[in-house]
Amino acid sequence: MKILVCVSNVPDTTTKIKLSGDMHSVDLANVQWIINPWDELALTRALELKEASEGKIEKVTVMLVGAKSAEPTMRKALAIGADDAVRVDAEPLDAYFVAGQIAGAIKDENYDLVFCGIESSDYNGSAMGSMLSEFMNIPSVSSVSKVEMDDDQIVVNREIAGGFEVVVPELPFVAIVQKGITKEPRIPSMRGIMMARKKPLKVVEASGLEALTEFVKYEPPQPKAACKMIDADNVAELVDLLHNEAKII
Amino acid sequence: MSKVLIYAENFDGKFKKANFEIVSYGAEIARQTGAEAIVLSIGNVPDEELKQLSVYGASRVLSFNDGRFDALENQAYASVIAQAVEKEGAEIVVFSNSNTSKALAPRVSVKLKAGMVFAATGLPKSIDPFMVPKKVFHGKAFADVVIKSPIKIICLSQNSFGITEDAKAVSIETFVAEIDDTVFKTRVTNVEKATGKILLNDAEIIVSGGRGMKGAENWKPLEDLADILGAATACSRPVSDEGWRPHSEHVGQTGKIVAPNLYFALGISGAIQHLAGVSSSKVIVAVNTDHEAPVFQEADYGIIGDVQKVLPQMVEAFRKFKSEN
Ligand SMILES: Cc1cc2nc3c(=O)[nH]c(=O)nc-3n(C[C@H](O)[C@H](O)[C@H](O)COP(=O)(O)OP(=O)(O)OC[C@H]3O[C@@H](n4cnc5c(N)ncnc54)[C@H](O)[C@@H]3O)c2cc1C
Ligand SMILES: Nc1ncnc2c1ncn2[C@@H]1O[C@H](COP(=O)(O)O)[C@@H](O)[C@H]1O
Numbered sequence: 001m002k003i004l005v006c007v008s009n010v011p012d013t014t015t016k017i018k019l020s021g022d023m024h025s026v027d028l029a030n031v032q033w034i035i036n037p038w039d040e041l042a043l044t045r046a047l048e049l050k051e052a053s054e055g056k057i058e059k060v061t062v063m064l065v066g067a068k069s070a071e072p073t074m075r076k077a078l079a080i081g082a083d084d085a086v087r088v089d090a091e092p093l094d095a096y097f098v099a100g101q102i103a104g105a106i107k108d109e110n111y112d113l114v115f116c117g118i119e120s121s122d123y124n125g126s127a128m129g130s131m132l133s134e135f136m137n138i139p140s141v142s143s144v145s146k147v148e149m150d151d152d153q154i155v156v157n158r159e160i161a162g163g164f165e166v167v168v169p170e171l172p173f174v175a176i177v178q179k180g181i182t183k184e185p186r187i188p189s190m191r192g193i194m195m196a197r198k199k200p201l202k203v204v205e206a207s208g209l210e211a212l213t214e215f216v217k218y219e220p221p222q223p224k225a226a227c228k229m230i231d232a233d234n235v236a237e238l239v240d241l242l243h244n245e246a247k248i249i
Numbered sequence: 250m251s252k253v254l255i256y257a258e259n260f261d262g263k264f265k266k267a268n269f270e271i272v273s274y275g276a277e278i279a280r281q282t283g284a285e286a287i288v289l290s291i292g293n294v295p296d297e298e299l300k301q302l303s304v305y306g307a308s309r310v311l312s313f314n315d316g317r318f319d320a321l322e323n324q325a326y327a328s329v330i331a332q333a334v335e336k337e338g339a340e341i342v343v344f345s346n347s348n349t350s351k352a353l354a355p356r357v358s359v360k361l362k363a364g365m366v367f368a369a370t371g372l373p374k375s376i377d378p379f380m381v382p383k384k385v386f387h388g389k390a391f392a393d394v395v396i397k398s399p400i401k402i403i404c405l406s407q408n409s410f411g412i413t414e415d416a417k418a419v420s421i422e423t424f425v426a427e428i429d430d431t432v433f434k435t436r437v438t439n440v441e442k443a444t445g446k447i448l449l450n451d452a453e454i455i456v457s458g459g460r461g462m463k464g465a466e467n468w469k470p471l472e473d474l475a476d477i478l479g480a481a482t483a484c485s486r487p488v489s490d491e492g493w494r495p496h497s498e499h500v501g502q503t504g505k506i507v508a509p510n511l512y513f514a515l516g517i518s519g520a521i522q523h524l525a526g527v528s529s530s531k532v533i534v535a536v537n538t539d540h541e542a543p544v545f546q547e548a549d550y551g552i553i554g555d556v557q558k559v560l561p562q563m564v565e566a567f568r569k570f571k572s573e574n
Contacts, residue, residue: 095355121387135359179503212358221391227551230551249570
């Protein structure tokens with residue numbers, strides 16, 4: 001069995017978002033880049049499954065569509081424990097473009113399980129994993145909060161209002177994961193970092209597919225009004241403000 | 250006439266506020282573009298419930314029902330939606346931003362080669378080019394996105410348009426789609442579900458506790474407050490790490506991303522990783538002993554005080570309000 005983990009390269013969550021002077025782009029100079037948090041959890045879970053599988057899972061590959069500048073993030077994924085990595089050499093223009101590129105790059109690879117995160121923390125597209133499953137014409141389960149291996153089957157929990165459903169998909173399938181699939185993301189060890197340098201990182205050319213959307217302009221959020229303070233002994237005022245001023249209850 | 254097709258997901262045969270919002274939104278786009286607003290529903294929904302959608306401006310409701318659709322099979326659902334769009338010749342397709350929409354809209358996008366914008370925050374700013382505003386970086390910025398394909402898909406952020414009434418005579422029509430048995434490839438083997446609970450991502454009000462709550466044993470008044478307000482409960486990461494609350498409640502960078510109308514941060518310092526998950530909330534109320542807690546920079550209303558004392562007073566005050574309103 002082989003697992004693919006799709007990872008996106010995103011600015012660290014604590015990054016202050018600066019826009020370029022003409023507002024046509026986000027100023028990404030001096031940004032600290034990280035593996036998208038949910039993808040990091042997915043990678044961790046993939047490695048846990050592999051280790052517990054007694055050899056049934058042979059390989060965990062990470063996949064990224066991005067420029068060469070994203071390679072440090074891929075090396076980090078290798079240092080965490082992925083066996084190899086594939087980068088499609090193209091700017092990730094939109095989820096449709098990314099999904100089409102990945103589907104093309106892996107069509108002869110027969111991955112049994114493909115992990116994607118529920119969303120990228122930068123452009124909040126929430127689309128790539130489901131698009132990929134459609135391009136590949138295979139099933140998908142989204143809102144996945146648990147992944148287990150049971151003999152040769154993969155069993156997942158899908159979160160629903162008030163609980164979860166246990167779902168057994170036919171392989172191959174795409175699991176779109178969120179919080180819960182594992183406790184903590186793994187941190188690369190010293191040894192992992194050394195080994196990562198020698199692990200294969202394959203670069204493939206992009207196909208001619210075109211994006212369907214284009215980000216043309218950005219705006220900062222409206223400045224927030226100062227917080228209105230309410231006396232701790234006058235909670236009724238809070239109720240009143242929420243009702244009459246904010247009109248929210 | 251061109252058409253706007255709105256996909257209305259039902260919850261055990263019923264529609265919710267989020268559906269009325271996307272119907273209102275789709276109907277407004279239809280009005281502005283001289284189009285017709287049609288709703289598609291999949292699953293077993295009574296006619297009375299389907300008729301409700303006319304209140305928000307839909308003139309036709311297509312209802313697809315098939316025994317194989319009891320569980321959510323993404324491929325099959327997406328196929329019905331894509332077939333409806335094609336049969337009707339719709340050019341604009343509207344979804345909510347629920348978890349189900351995340352599972353379906355992208356598939357419809359690939360099927361129809363239709364560009365999609367997730368977490369849209371308002372009406373299209375222009376029709377030609379078709380440009381939609383959306384949230385990026387969890388609300389730390391907004392972007393205008395142009396959809397270049399002939400068919401366009403918009404997933405609207407909850408609470409970003411509101412509900413507008415525009416009652417129309419509605420026709421309820423049975424929709425027929427060709428769905429092959431071979432696309433049913435996932436099997437639901439068990440369901441564990443407490444009734445009456447709200448999915449955190451879909452909640453309109455969330456009452457959330459942090460380390461300042463001091464321990465699992467202090468959560469009763471927080472739950473009471475949530476009950477009174479019909480809210481979901483949530484927590485900060487250390488709280489779920491400590492096991493005071495289940496992991497499914499953890500919000501933030503590594504937890505869930507939520508965008509309710511109203512978010513109560515009780516004993517939460519407001520670390521940037523926590524705020525990453527909640528900053529799209531419309532109104533934030535914070536209670537904290539420390540007037541310098543960063544949460545007050547993001548909050549709209551604040552109380553400096555001990556949650557152990559303030560929370561019971563809040564329970565009483567909101568209970569009184571609810572009994573009078
Ligand atoms: C990579 C990374 C990812 C992370 N992801 C997340 C995430 O997804 N979600 C998340 O929540 N955190 C996340 N964190 C952790 C985050 O940085 C904070 O440590 C965490 O949010 C703090 O939780 P807290 O506010 O409950 O606790 P604390 O920071 O300890 O704050 C407790 C607050 O309660 C107040 N308080 C104390 N006693 C009382 C009282 N009696 N009454 C009222 N107020 C009181 C204190 O003044 C304080 O402000 C992440 C951190 C990292 C490094
Ligand atoms: N450029 C990319 N390369 C590889 N995987 C990606 C890329 N962008 C997004 N993904 C995957 O798709 C998920 C959802 O991303 P998005 O649709 O961009 O919100 C992420 O969590 C990743 O697993």
